[in-house]
Amino acid sequence: MGKRGMASDAGKETLLKTGLYDFHVKHGAKMVPFAGYSMPLSYGTVGQVTAHNHVRTAVGLFDVGHMVQSFIRGPTAPAFLEWITPSGFASLGHFSSQLSVILNDNGGIIDDTVICRHDDTTYYVVTNAGRRLEDLAWFKEKIEQWNAELGGKDGKVEIEVLEDQGLVALQGPEAPKVLQKLTSYDLTDLAFGKSTYADITGVRCHIARGGYTGEDGFEISIPPAHTVAITETLLQGPVQLTGLGARDSLRLEAGMCLYGHDLNEDISPIEAALTWVIPKPRREKGGFIGAETVLQQLKDGPTKRRVGLIVDDAPAREGAAIVSEEQEPIGTVTSGIPSPTLGTNIAMGYVKSGFHKKGNSVLVQVRNKTRKATLTPMPFVPTKYYRGKGIQSP
CATH class of the missing domain: 3.30.1360.120 (Probable tRNA modification gtpase trme; domain 1)
Structure with a gap:
Protein backbone atom coordinates (compact mmCIF):
# COMPACT_ATOMS: atom_id res chain seq x y z
CA MET A 1 0.00 0.00 0.00
CA HIS A 66 2.90 6.50 -6.58
CA MET A 67 1.56 9.95 -7.53
CA VAL A 68 0.03 11.97 -4.68
CA GLN A 69 -3.72 12.47 -5.03
CA SER A 70 -5.43 15.09 -2.88
CA PHE A 71 -8.56 17.16 -2.53
CA ILE A 72 -8.23 20.84 -1.71
CA ARG A 73 -11.59 22.12 -0.48
CA GLY A 74 -13.19 25.24 0.86
CA PRO A 75 -15.18 28.32 -0.16
CA THR A 76 -11.96 30.17 -1.00
CA ALA A 77 -10.20 27.21 -2.63
CA PRO A 78 -10.15 28.85 -6.11
CA ALA A 79 -8.47 31.97 -4.73
CA PHE A 80 -6.04 29.88 -2.68
CA LEU A 81 -4.98 27.87 -5.74
CA GLU A 82 -4.55 31.11 -7.68
CA TRP A 83 -2.19 32.25 -4.93
CA ILE A 84 0.08 29.19 -4.87
CA THR A 85 0.06 28.76 -8.67
CA PRO A 86 0.03 31.29 -11.54
CA SER A 87 -2.93 29.61 -13.28
CA GLY A 88 -6.63 30.48 -13.31
CA PHE A 89 -9.14 28.30 -11.47
CA ALA A 90 -12.11 30.49 -10.58
CA SER A 91 -13.46 30.29 -14.13
CA LEU A 92 -12.42 26.70 -14.84
CA GLY A 93 -15.39 24.53 -15.78
CA HIS A 94 -16.56 21.76 -13.48
CA PHE A 95 -14.65 18.52 -14.08
CA SER A 96 -12.14 20.40 -16.24
CA SER A 97 -8.40 20.13 -15.62
CA GLN A 98 -5.48 22.54 -15.78
CA LEU A 99 -1.78 21.70 -15.91
CA SER A 100 -0.03 24.11 -13.59
CA VAL A 101 3.05 24.68 -11.44
CA ILE A 102 3.42 25.32 -7.73
CA LEU A 103 5.89 28.18 -7.27
CA ASN A 104 8.24 29.21 -4.50
CA ASP A 105 8.84 32.79 -3.45
CA ASN A 106 11.50 33.23 -6.14
CA GLY A 107 9.27 31.96 -8.94
CA GLY A 108 10.98 28.56 -9.05
CA ILE A 109 8.93 25.42 -9.65
CA ILE A 110 8.33 23.39 -6.50
CA ASP A 111 6.36 20.88 -8.58
CA ASP A 112 4.24 20.56 -11.67
CA THR A 113 0.67 19.43 -11.10
CA VAL A 114 -2.67 18.69 -12.72
CA ILE A 115 -5.62 20.30 -10.94
CA CYS A 116 -9.23 19.42 -11.74
CA ARG A 117 -12.16 21.53 -10.55
CA HIS A 118 -14.95 19.23 -9.42
CA ASP A 119 -17.28 21.95 -8.19
CA ASP A 120 -17.08 25.52 -6.91
CA THR A 121 -15.28 24.50 -3.72
CA THR A 122 -13.58 21.15 -4.50
CA TYR A 123 -10.41 20.58 -6.49
CA TYR A 124 -8.71 17.26 -7.23
CA VAL A 125 -4.93 17.72 -7.25
CA VAL A 126 -2.28 15.27 -8.51
CA THR A 127 1.38 15.93 -7.69
CA ASN A 128 4.62 13.99 -8.08
CA ALA A 129 5.68 11.21 -5.72
CA GLY A 130 9.28 12.41 -5.68
CA ARG A 131 8.07 15.74 -4.28
CA ARG A 132 5.61 14.34 -1.78
CA LEU A 133 7.32 15.66 1.37
CA GLU A 134 8.11 19.07 -0.12
CA ASP A 135 4.65 19.53 -1.64
CA LEU A 136 2.67 18.48 1.41
CA ALA A 137 4.83 20.62 3.70
CA TRP A 138 4.29 23.61 1.39
CA PHE A 139 0.53 23.00 1.20
CA LYS A 140 0.34 22.75 4.99
CA GLU A 141 2.33 25.95 5.52
CA LYS A 142 0.41 27.95 2.96
CA ILE A 143 -3.02 26.67 4.05
CA GLU A 144 -2.24 27.64 7.64
CA GLN A 145 -1.09 31.08 6.46
CA TRP A 146 -4.16 31.50 4.25
CA ASN A 147 -6.61 30.47 6.97
CA ALA A 148 -4.88 32.66 9.56
CA GLU A 149 -5.28 35.69 7.32
CA LEU A 150 -8.99 34.93 7.02
CA GLY A 151 -9.24 35.23 10.79
CA GLY A 152 -12.68 34.22 11.96
CA LYS A 153 -14.21 34.70 8.54
CA ASP A 154 -15.81 31.86 6.65
CA GLY A 155 -13.94 30.41 3.71
CA LYS A 156 -11.18 28.31 5.23
CA VAL A 157 -9.35 25.82 3.03
CA GLU A 158 -8.40 22.23 3.89
CA ILE A 159 -6.50 19.41 2.22
CA GLU A 160 -7.33 15.70 2.21
CA VAL A 161 -4.61 13.38 0.94
CA LEU A 162 -6.08 10.24 -0.63
CA GLU A 163 -3.72 7.77 0.99
CA ASP A 164 -3.41 4.39 -0.77
CA ALA A 254 5.52 14.17 -26.31
CA GLY A 255 7.72 17.03 -25.05
CA MET A 256 6.64 16.59 -21.43
CA CYS A 257 8.87 17.45 -18.47
CA LEU A 258 10.07 15.12 -15.73
CA TYR A 259 10.43 16.88 -12.39
CA GLY A 260 13.94 16.71 -10.95
CA HIS A 261 15.38 16.54 -14.45
CA ASP A 262 13.70 19.13 -16.68
CA LEU A 263 12.16 21.14 -13.84
CA ASN A 264 13.38 22.16 -10.38
CA GLU A 265 13.12 24.96 -7.83
CA ASP A 266 15.69 27.08 -9.67
CA ILE A 267 13.72 27.06 -12.93
CA SER A 268 10.76 29.37 -13.54
CA PRO A 269 7.75 28.57 -15.74
CA ILE A 270 8.97 31.19 -18.24
CA GLU A 271 12.36 29.52 -18.53
CA ALA A 272 10.63 26.13 -18.76
CA ALA A 273 8.50 27.24 -21.75
CA LEU A 274 5.39 26.87 -19.62
CA THR A 275 4.17 30.44 -20.00
CA TRP A 276 0.97 29.01 -21.48
CA VAL A 277 -0.17 27.81 -18.03
CA ILE A 278 -0.42 31.50 -17.01
CA PRO A 279 -3.56 33.19 -18.39
CA LYS A 280 -3.29 36.74 -19.71
CA PRO A 281 -4.97 38.49 -16.72
CA ARG A 282 -2.51 36.86 -14.35
CA ARG A 283 0.44 37.90 -16.50
CA GLU A 284 -0.75 41.47 -16.14
CA LYS A 285 -1.83 41.55 -12.49
CA GLY A 286 0.22 38.87 -10.76
CA GLY A 287 -1.11 38.17 -7.27
CA PHE A 288 0.54 34.76 -6.94
CA ILE A 289 3.56 33.50 -5.03
CA GLY A 290 6.72 34.17 -7.07
CA ALA A 291 4.95 36.72 -9.27
CA GLU A 292 7.70 39.32 -9.04
CA THR A 293 10.24 37.06 -10.77
CA VAL A 294 7.74 35.66 -13.27
CA LEU A 295 6.42 39.07 -14.33
CA GLN A 296 9.94 40.45 -14.62
CA GLN A 297 10.92 37.58 -16.91
CA LEU A 298 7.79 38.09 -18.97
CA LYS A 299 8.80 41.73 -19.41
CA ASP A 300 12.54 41.37 -19.97
CA GLY A 301 12.81 37.76 -21.13
CA PRO A 302 14.48 34.90 -19.22
CA THR A 303 18.21 34.23 -19.35
CA LYS A 304 17.67 30.60 -20.41
CA ARG A 305 14.95 28.62 -22.14
CA ARG A 306 13.88 25.00 -22.41
CA VAL A 307 14.31 23.64 -25.93
CA GLY A 308 14.05 20.43 -27.91
CA LEU A 309 16.97 19.02 -29.87
CA ILE A 310 17.54 16.45 -32.60
CA VAL A 311 21.05 15.09 -32.03
CA ASP A 312 23.17 13.53 -34.76
CA ASP A 313 25.02 10.20 -34.48
CA ALA A 314 24.63 9.37 -30.77
CA PRO A 315 22.04 10.01 -28.04
CA ALA A 316 22.75 12.87 -25.64
CA ARG A 317 21.94 11.99 -22.04
CA GLU A 318 21.15 14.15 -19.03
CA GLY A 319 24.07 16.39 -18.10
CA ALA A 320 25.60 16.58 -21.58
CA ALA A 321 26.98 20.06 -22.28
CA ILE A 322 25.48 22.14 -25.09
CA VAL A 323 27.89 24.55 -26.81
CA SER A 324 27.61 26.99 -29.69
CA GLU A 325 29.30 26.37 -33.02
CA GLU A 326 32.03 28.67 -31.70
CA GLN A 327 32.45 26.30 -28.69
CA GLU A 328 30.87 28.73 -26.21
CA PRO A 329 29.11 26.88 -23.34
CA ILE A 330 25.42 27.73 -23.67
CA GLY A 331 23.45 25.05 -21.84
CA THR A 332 22.84 21.52 -20.64
CA VAL A 333 20.77 18.52 -21.72
CA THR A 334 18.21 17.51 -19.09
CA SER A 335 16.65 14.46 -20.83
CA GLY A 336 17.69 12.50 -23.89
CA ILE A 337 16.93 9.20 -25.65
CA PRO A 338 16.98 7.46 -29.00
CA SER A 339 13.36 7.99 -30.12
CA PRO A 340 11.68 4.63 -30.90
CA THR A 341 9.00 6.37 -32.98
CA LEU A 342 11.24 8.67 -35.02
CA GLY A 343 14.37 6.54 -35.26
CA THR A 344 16.56 9.49 -34.34
CA ASN A 345 18.07 10.92 -31.15
CA ILE A 346 15.98 13.48 -29.30
CA ALA A 347 16.74 15.54 -26.23
CA MET A 348 15.42 18.33 -24.05
CA GLY A 349 17.52 20.90 -22.30
CA TYR A 350 18.16 24.55 -21.49
CA VAL A 351 20.16 27.03 -23.53
CA LYS A 352 20.98 30.70 -23.10
CA SER A 353 18.38 33.03 -24.53
CA GLY A 354 19.39 34.08 -28.01
CA PHE A 355 20.41 30.53 -28.92
CA HIS A 356 16.92 29.12 -28.50
CA LYS A 357 15.34 29.76 -31.90
CA LYS A 358 14.04 26.68 -33.72
CA GLY A 359 16.26 25.53 -36.53
CA ASN A 360 19.43 26.83 -34.87
CA SER A 361 22.44 24.53 -35.00
CA VAL A 362 24.37 23.82 -31.81
CA LEU A 363 26.82 21.19 -30.61
CA VAL A 364 26.35 18.63 -27.84
CA GLN A 365 29.23 16.88 -26.09
CA VAL A 366 28.53 13.14 -26.07
CA ARG A 367 31.12 10.54 -25.02
CA ASN A 368 33.97 13.04 -25.27
CA LYS A 369 32.95 13.91 -28.82
CA THR A 370 31.07 16.89 -30.16
CA ARG A 371 27.86 16.04 -32.00
CA LYS A 372 25.80 18.37 -34.14
CA ALA A 373 22.27 19.10 -32.91
CA THR A 374 19.37 21.11 -34.28
CA LEU A 375 16.86 22.94 -32.12
CA THR A 376 13.38 21.67 -32.93
CA PRO A 377 9.87 22.42 -31.63
CA MET A 378 8.22 20.04 -29.19
CA PRO A 379 6.39 17.72 -29.10
CA PHE A 380 8.71 15.66 -31.25
CA VAL A 381 5.83 13.29 -32.04
CA PRO A 382 2.42 14.91 -32.68
CA THR A 383 -0.07 14.40 -29.87
CA LYS A 384 -3.28 12.48 -30.52
CA TYR A 385 -5.59 13.80 -27.84
CA TYR A 386 -9.32 13.29 -28.21
CA ARG A 387 -10.85 16.77 -28.41
CA GLY A 388 -14.51 15.70 -28.62
CA LYS A 389 -17.00 14.39 -31.12
CA GLY A 390 -16.12 15.47 -34.63
CA ILE A 391 -13.07 17.47 -33.50
CA GLN A 392 -9.66 16.48 -34.81
CA SER A 393 -6.53 16.79 -32.68
CA PRO A 394 -4.10 19.36 -34.18
Whole structure:
Protein backbone atom coordinates (compact mmCIF):
# COMPACT_ATOMS: atom_id res chain seq x y z
CA MET A 1 0.00 0.00 0.00
CA GLY A 2 1.05 3.62 -0.41
CA LYS A 3 2.39 4.06 3.12
CA ARG A 4 3.81 0.59 3.52
CA GLY A 5 7.59 0.34 3.53
CA MET A 6 9.48 -2.41 1.71
CA ALA A 7 12.30 -4.20 3.44
CA SER A 8 15.57 -3.57 1.63
CA ASP A 9 19.24 -4.47 1.97
CA ALA A 10 21.08 -2.90 4.88
CA GLY A 11 22.09 0.67 4.16
CA LYS A 12 19.74 1.02 1.23
CA GLU A 13 16.69 3.20 0.99
CA THR A 14 13.47 1.76 2.34
CA LEU A 15 11.08 1.89 -0.56
CA LEU A 16 7.33 2.26 -0.53
CA LYS A 17 4.92 0.07 -2.48
CA THR A 18 1.84 1.01 -4.42
CA GLY A 19 -1.24 -1.14 -4.00
CA LEU A 20 -0.20 -3.02 -7.14
CA TYR A 21 3.24 -4.18 -5.97
CA ASP A 22 2.27 -7.85 -5.65
CA PHE A 23 0.38 -7.59 -8.95
CA HIS A 24 3.56 -6.40 -10.67
CA VAL A 25 5.65 -9.22 -9.21
CA LYS A 26 2.99 -11.74 -10.28
CA HIS A 27 3.21 -10.45 -13.84
CA GLY A 28 7.00 -10.70 -14.04
CA ALA A 29 7.94 -7.07 -13.49
CA LYS A 30 11.50 -5.93 -13.02
CA MET A 31 11.14 -3.66 -10.00
CA VAL A 32 13.43 -0.65 -9.52
CA PRO A 33 13.57 2.32 -7.13
CA PHE A 34 11.75 5.41 -8.40
CA ALA A 35 10.63 8.48 -6.45
CA GLY A 36 10.87 6.55 -3.19
CA TYR A 37 8.79 3.64 -4.47
CA SER A 38 9.52 0.20 -5.88
CA MET A 39 8.11 0.51 -9.40
CA PRO A 40 8.07 -1.66 -12.53
CA LEU A 41 10.71 -0.81 -15.13
CA SER A 42 9.53 -3.49 -17.56
CA TYR A 43 7.64 -6.80 -17.63
CA GLY A 44 8.99 -10.22 -18.51
CA THR A 45 10.96 -10.31 -21.75
CA VAL A 46 9.17 -7.31 -23.30
CA GLY A 47 11.78 -4.67 -24.02
CA GLN A 48 11.39 -0.91 -23.60
CA VAL A 49 11.15 -0.19 -27.33
CA THR A 50 8.57 -2.92 -27.91
CA ALA A 51 6.47 -1.66 -25.00
CA HIS A 52 6.80 1.92 -26.24
CA ASN A 53 5.67 1.02 -29.75
CA HIS A 54 2.73 -0.98 -28.40
CA VAL A 55 1.40 2.12 -26.64
CA ARG A 56 1.78 4.17 -29.82
CA THR A 57 -0.07 1.57 -31.93
CA ALA A 58 -2.41 -0.19 -29.48
CA VAL A 59 -2.71 0.32 -25.70
CA GLY A 60 -0.59 0.09 -22.56
CA LEU A 61 -1.47 0.03 -18.87
CA PHE A 62 0.70 1.89 -16.35
CA ASP A 63 0.69 1.96 -12.55
CA VAL A 64 0.93 5.61 -11.49
CA GLY A 65 -0.29 4.98 -7.95
CA HIS A 66 2.90 6.50 -6.58
CA MET A 67 1.56 9.95 -7.53
CA VAL A 68 0.03 11.97 -4.68
CA GLN A 69 -3.72 12.47 -5.03
CA SER A 70 -5.43 15.09 -2.88
CA PHE A 71 -8.56 17.16 -2.53
CA ILE A 72 -8.23 20.84 -1.71
CA ARG A 73 -11.59 22.12 -0.48
CA GLY A 74 -13.19 25.24 0.86
CA PRO A 75 -15.18 28.32 -0.16
CA THR A 76 -11.96 30.17 -1.00
CA ALA A 77 -10.20 27.21 -2.63
CA PRO A 78 -10.15 28.85 -6.11
CA ALA A 79 -8.47 31.97 -4.73
CA PHE A 80 -6.04 29.88 -2.68
CA LEU A 81 -4.98 27.87 -5.74
CA GLU A 82 -4.55 31.11 -7.68
CA TRP A 83 -2.19 32.25 -4.93
CA ILE A 84 0.08 29.19 -4.87
CA THR A 85 0.06 28.76 -8.67
CA PRO A 86 0.03 31.29 -11.54
CA SER A 87 -2.93 29.61 -13.28
CA GLY A 88 -6.63 30.48 -13.31
CA PHE A 89 -9.14 28.30 -11.47
CA ALA A 90 -12.11 30.49 -10.58
CA SER A 91 -13.46 30.29 -14.13
CA LEU A 92 -12.42 26.70 -14.84
CA GLY A 93 -15.39 24.53 -15.78
CA HIS A 94 -16.56 21.76 -13.48
CA PHE A 95 -14.65 18.52 -14.08
CA SER A 96 -12.14 20.40 -16.24
CA SER A 97 -8.40 20.13 -15.62
CA GLN A 98 -5.48 22.54 -15.78
CA LEU A 99 -1.78 21.70 -15.91
CA SER A 100 -0.03 24.11 -13.59
CA VAL A 101 3.05 24.68 -11.44
CA ILE A 102 3.42 25.32 -7.73
CA LEU A 103 5.89 28.18 -7.27
CA ASN A 104 8.24 29.21 -4.50
CA ASP A 105 8.84 32.79 -3.45
CA ASN A 106 11.50 33.23 -6.14
CA GLY A 107 9.27 31.96 -8.94
CA GLY A 108 10.98 28.56 -9.05
CA ILE A 109 8.93 25.42 -9.65
CA ILE A 110 8.33 23.39 -6.50
CA ASP A 111 6.36 20.88 -8.58
CA ASP A 112 4.24 20.56 -11.67
CA THR A 113 0.67 19.43 -11.10
CA VAL A 114 -2.67 18.69 -12.72
CA ILE A 115 -5.62 20.30 -10.94
CA CYS A 116 -9.23 19.42 -11.74
CA ARG A 117 -12.16 21.53 -10.55
CA HIS A 118 -14.95 19.23 -9.42
CA ASP A 119 -17.28 21.95 -8.19
CA ASP A 120 -17.08 25.52 -6.91
CA THR A 121 -15.28 24.50 -3.72
CA THR A 122 -13.58 21.15 -4.50
CA TYR A 123 -10.41 20.58 -6.49
CA TYR A 124 -8.71 17.26 -7.23
CA VAL A 125 -4.93 17.72 -7.25
CA VAL A 126 -2.28 15.27 -8.51
CA THR A 127 1.38 15.93 -7.69
CA ASN A 128 4.62 13.99 -8.08
CA ALA A 129 5.68 11.21 -5.72
CA GLY A 130 9.28 12.41 -5.68
CA ARG A 131 8.07 15.74 -4.28
CA ARG A 132 5.61 14.34 -1.78
CA LEU A 133 7.32 15.66 1.37
CA GLU A 134 8.11 19.07 -0.12
CA ASP A 135 4.65 19.53 -1.64
CA LEU A 136 2.67 18.48 1.41
CA ALA A 137 4.83 20.62 3.70
CA TRP A 138 4.29 23.61 1.39
CA PHE A 139 0.53 23.00 1.20
CA LYS A 140 0.34 22.75 4.99
CA GLU A 141 2.33 25.95 5.52
CA LYS A 142 0.41 27.95 2.96
CA ILE A 143 -3.02 26.67 4.05
CA GLU A 144 -2.24 27.64 7.64
CA GLN A 145 -1.09 31.08 6.46
CA TRP A 146 -4.16 31.50 4.25
CA ASN A 147 -6.61 30.47 6.97
CA ALA A 148 -4.88 32.66 9.56
CA GLU A 149 -5.28 35.69 7.32
CA LEU A 150 -8.99 34.93 7.02
CA GLY A 151 -9.24 35.23 10.79
CA GLY A 152 -12.68 34.22 11.96
CA LYS A 153 -14.21 34.70 8.54
CA ASP A 154 -15.81 31.86 6.65
CA GLY A 155 -13.94 30.41 3.71
CA LYS A 156 -11.18 28.31 5.23
CA VAL A 157 -9.35 25.82 3.03
CA GLU A 158 -8.40 22.23 3.89
CA ILE A 159 -6.50 19.41 2.22
CA GLU A 160 -7.33 15.70 2.21
CA VAL A 161 -4.61 13.38 0.94
CA LEU A 162 -6.08 10.24 -0.63
CA GLU A 163 -3.72 7.77 0.99
CA ASP A 164 -3.41 4.39 -0.77
CA GLN A 165 -5.80 5.42 -3.55
CA GLY A 166 -5.04 3.49 -6.73
CA LEU A 167 -4.17 5.31 -9.95
CA VAL A 168 -3.58 3.64 -13.30
CA ALA A 169 -3.13 5.07 -16.80
CA LEU A 170 -4.62 3.37 -19.85
CA GLN A 171 -2.86 4.92 -22.84
CA GLY A 172 -2.96 4.44 -26.59
CA PRO A 173 -5.34 4.50 -29.56
CA GLU A 174 -7.16 1.37 -28.38
CA ALA A 175 -7.71 2.72 -24.84
CA PRO A 176 -11.27 4.04 -25.44
CA LYS A 177 -12.42 0.74 -26.93
CA VAL A 178 -11.04 -1.24 -23.97
CA LEU A 179 -12.48 1.02 -21.28
CA GLN A 180 -15.87 1.44 -22.98
CA LYS A 181 -16.49 -2.30 -22.58
CA LEU A 182 -16.24 -1.90 -18.80
CA THR A 183 -18.42 1.16 -18.19
CA SER A 184 -21.86 2.35 -19.24
CA TYR A 185 -20.62 5.97 -19.35
CA ASP A 186 -20.35 7.21 -22.95
CA LEU A 187 -16.64 8.00 -23.28
CA THR A 188 -17.24 9.98 -26.47
CA ASP A 189 -18.65 12.66 -24.14
CA LEU A 190 -15.31 12.88 -22.32
CA ALA A 191 -12.80 15.09 -24.15
CA PHE A 192 -9.12 15.62 -23.34
CA GLY A 193 -8.71 17.58 -20.10
CA LYS A 194 -12.12 16.55 -18.78
CA SER A 195 -13.00 14.04 -16.07
CA THR A 196 -15.99 12.31 -14.53
CA TYR A 197 -17.06 9.80 -11.91
CA ALA A 198 -18.30 6.58 -13.48
CA ASP A 199 -18.65 2.93 -12.58
CA ILE A 200 -16.11 0.43 -13.90
CA THR A 201 -17.50 -3.07 -13.39
CA GLY A 202 -19.71 -1.64 -10.64
CA VAL A 203 -17.01 0.33 -8.81
CA ARG A 204 -17.20 4.14 -8.79
CA CYS A 205 -13.93 5.53 -10.12
CA HIS A 206 -12.65 8.94 -11.15
CA ILE A 207 -11.81 8.88 -14.87
CA ALA A 208 -9.77 11.69 -16.40
CA ARG A 209 -9.04 11.84 -20.12
CA GLY A 210 -5.37 12.61 -20.54
CA GLY A 211 -2.01 11.20 -19.62
CA TYR A 212 1.75 11.42 -19.95
CA THR A 213 2.32 9.82 -23.35
CA GLY A 214 0.83 12.18 -25.95
CA GLU A 215 -1.66 9.48 -26.89
CA ASP A 216 -5.39 9.35 -26.24
CA GLY A 217 -6.08 7.68 -22.92
CA PHE A 218 -7.32 7.86 -19.37
CA GLU A 219 -6.04 8.13 -15.81
CA ILE A 220 -8.30 6.15 -13.51
CA SER A 221 -8.37 6.78 -9.76
CA ILE A 222 -9.57 3.67 -7.93
CA PRO A 223 -10.69 3.09 -4.30
CA PRO A 224 -7.93 1.15 -2.48
CA ALA A 225 -10.02 -1.99 -1.88
CA HIS A 226 -10.63 -2.36 -5.62
CA THR A 227 -7.31 -1.32 -7.16
CA VAL A 228 -6.04 -4.81 -7.96
CA ALA A 229 -9.39 -6.13 -9.21
CA ILE A 230 -10.02 -3.16 -11.50
CA THR A 231 -6.47 -3.31 -12.86
CA GLU A 232 -6.84 -7.03 -13.57
CA THR A 233 -10.09 -6.29 -15.39
CA LEU A 234 -8.41 -3.61 -17.52
CA LEU A 235 -5.69 -6.08 -18.53
CA GLN A 236 -7.59 -7.59 -21.45
CA GLY A 237 -7.37 -7.93 -25.23
CA PRO A 238 -4.56 -5.77 -26.65
CA VAL A 239 -3.68 -4.17 -23.30
CA GLN A 240 -0.04 -4.65 -22.34
CA LEU A 241 1.47 -3.81 -18.96
CA THR A 242 4.00 -1.02 -19.41
CA GLY A 243 6.75 0.16 -17.09
CA LEU A 244 8.88 3.20 -16.38
CA GLY A 245 11.26 2.66 -19.28
CA ALA A 246 8.60 3.11 -21.95
CA ARG A 247 6.85 5.80 -19.91
CA ASP A 248 9.98 7.93 -20.03
CA SER A 249 10.54 7.62 -23.78
CA LEU A 250 6.85 8.24 -24.50
CA ARG A 251 6.72 11.42 -22.39
CA LEU A 252 9.91 12.79 -23.91
CA GLU A 253 8.62 12.25 -27.45
CA ALA A 254 5.52 14.17 -26.31
CA GLY A 255 7.72 17.03 -25.05
CA MET A 256 6.64 16.59 -21.43
CA CYS A 257 8.87 17.45 -18.47
CA LEU A 258 10.07 15.12 -15.73
CA TYR A 259 10.43 16.88 -12.39
CA GLY A 260 13.94 16.71 -10.95
CA HIS A 261 15.38 16.54 -14.45
CA ASP A 262 13.70 19.13 -16.68
CA LEU A 263 12.16 21.14 -13.84
CA ASN A 264 13.38 22.16 -10.38
CA GLU A 265 13.12 24.96 -7.83
CA ASP A 266 15.69 27.08 -9.67
CA ILE A 267 13.72 27.06 -12.93
CA SER A 268 10.76 29.37 -13.54
CA PRO A 269 7.75 28.57 -15.74
CA ILE A 270 8.97 31.19 -18.24
CA GLU A 271 12.36 29.52 -18.53
CA ALA A 272 10.63 26.13 -18.76
CA ALA A 273 8.50 27.24 -21.75
CA LEU A 274 5.39 26.87 -19.62
CA THR A 275 4.17 30.44 -20.00
CA TRP A 276 0.97 29.01 -21.48
CA VAL A 277 -0.17 27.81 -18.03
CA ILE A 278 -0.42 31.50 -17.01
CA PRO A 279 -3.56 33.19 -18.39
CA LYS A 280 -3.29 36.74 -19.71
CA PRO A 281 -4.97 38.49 -16.72
CA ARG A 282 -2.51 36.86 -14.35
CA ARG A 283 0.44 37.90 -16.50
CA GLU A 284 -0.75 41.47 -16.14
CA LYS A 285 -1.83 41.55 -12.49
CA GLY A 286 0.22 38.87 -10.76
CA GLY A 287 -1.11 38.17 -7.27
CA PHE A 288 0.54 34.76 -6.94
CA ILE A 289 3.56 33.50 -5.03
CA GLY A 290 6.72 34.17 -7.07
CA ALA A 291 4.95 36.72 -9.27
CA GLU A 292 7.70 39.32 -9.04
CA THR A 293 10.24 37.06 -10.77
CA VAL A 294 7.74 35.66 -13.27
CA LEU A 295 6.42 39.07 -14.33
CA GLN A 296 9.94 40.45 -14.62
CA GLN A 297 10.92 37.58 -16.91
CA LEU A 298 7.79 38.09 -18.97
CA LYS A 299 8.80 41.73 -19.41
CA ASP A 300 12.54 41.37 -19.97
CA GLY A 301 12.81 37.76 -21.13
CA PRO A 302 14.48 34.90 -19.22
CA THR A 303 18.21 34.23 -19.35
CA LYS A 304 17.67 30.60 -20.41
CA ARG A 305 14.95 28.62 -22.14
CA ARG A 306 13.88 25.00 -22.41
CA VAL A 307 14.31 23.64 -25.93
CA GLY A 308 14.05 20.43 -27.91
CA LEU A 309 16.97 19.02 -29.87
CA ILE A 310 17.54 16.45 -32.60
CA VAL A 311 21.05 15.09 -32.03
CA ASP A 312 23.17 13.53 -34.76
CA ASP A 313 25.02 10.20 -34.48
CA ALA A 314 24.63 9.37 -30.77
CA PRO A 315 22.04 10.01 -28.04
CA ALA A 316 22.75 12.87 -25.64
CA ARG A 317 21.94 11.99 -22.04
CA GLU A 318 21.15 14.15 -19.03
CA GLY A 319 24.07 16.39 -18.10
CA ALA A 320 25.60 16.58 -21.58
CA ALA A 321 26.98 20.06 -22.28
CA ILE A 322 25.48 22.14 -25.09
CA VAL A 323 27.89 24.55 -26.81
CA SER A 324 27.61 26.99 -29.69
CA GLU A 325 29.30 26.37 -33.02
CA GLU A 326 32.03 28.67 -31.70
CA GLN A 327 32.45 26.30 -28.69
CA GLU A 328 30.87 28.73 -26.21
CA PRO A 329 29.11 26.88 -23.34
CA ILE A 330 25.42 27.73 -23.67
CA GLY A 331 23.45 25.05 -21.84
CA THR A 332 22.84 21.52 -20.64
CA VAL A 333 20.77 18.52 -21.72
CA THR A 334 18.21 17.51 -19.09
CA SER A 335 16.65 14.46 -20.83
CA GLY A 336 17.69 12.50 -23.89
CA ILE A 337 16.93 9.20 -25.65
CA PRO A 338 16.98 7.46 -29.00
CA SER A 339 13.36 7.99 -30.12
CA PRO A 340 11.68 4.63 -30.90
CA THR A 341 9.00 6.37 -32.98
CA LEU A 342 11.24 8.67 -35.02
CA GLY A 343 14.37 6.54 -35.26
CA THR A 344 16.56 9.49 -34.34
CA ASN A 345 18.07 10.92 -31.15
CA ILE A 346 15.98 13.48 -29.30
CA ALA A 347 16.74 15.54 -26.23
CA MET A 348 15.42 18.33 -24.05
CA GLY A 349 17.52 20.90 -22.30
CA TYR A 350 18.16 24.55 -21.49
CA VAL A 351 20.16 27.03 -23.53
CA LYS A 352 20.98 30.70 -23.10
CA SER A 353 18.38 33.03 -24.53
CA GLY A 354 19.39 34.08 -28.01
CA PHE A 355 20.41 30.53 -28.92
CA HIS A 356 16.92 29.12 -28.50
CA LYS A 357 15.34 29.76 -31.90
CA LYS A 358 14.04 26.68 -33.72
CA GLY A 359 16.26 25.53 -36.53
CA ASN A 360 19.43 26.83 -34.87
CA SER A 361 22.44 24.53 -35.00
CA VAL A 362 24.37 23.82 -31.81
CA LEU A 363 26.82 21.19 -30.61
CA VAL A 364 26.35 18.63 -27.84
CA GLN A 365 29.23 16.88 -26.09
CA VAL A 366 28.53 13.14 -26.07
CA ARG A 367 31.12 10.54 -25.02
CA ASN A 368 33.97 13.04 -25.27
CA LYS A 369 32.95 13.91 -28.82
CA THR A 370 31.07 16.89 -30.16
CA ARG A 371 27.86 16.04 -32.00
CA LYS A 372 25.80 18.37 -34.14
CA ALA A 373 22.27 19.10 -32.91
CA THR A 374 19.37 21.11 -34.28
CA LEU A 375 16.86 22.94 -32.12
CA THR A 376 13.38 21.67 -32.93
CA PRO A 377 9.87 22.42 -31.63
CA MET A 378 8.22 20.04 -29.19
CA PRO A 379 6.39 17.72 -29.10
CA PHE A 380 8.71 15.66 -31.25
CA VAL A 381 5.83 13.29 -32.04
CA PRO A 382 2.42 14.91 -32.68
CA THR A 383 -0.07 14.40 -29.87
CA LYS A 384 -3.28 12.48 -30.52
CA TYR A 385 -5.59 13.80 -27.84
CA TYR A 386 -9.32 13.29 -28.21
CA ARG A 387 -10.85 16.77 -28.41
CA GLY A 388 -14.51 15.70 -28.62
CA LYS A 389 -17.00 14.39 -31.12
CA GLY A 390 -16.12 15.47 -34.63
CA ILE A 391 -13.07 17.47 -33.50
CA GLN A 392 -9.66 16.48 -34.81
CA SER A 393 -6.53 16.79 -32.68
CA PRO A 394 -4.10 19.36 -34.18
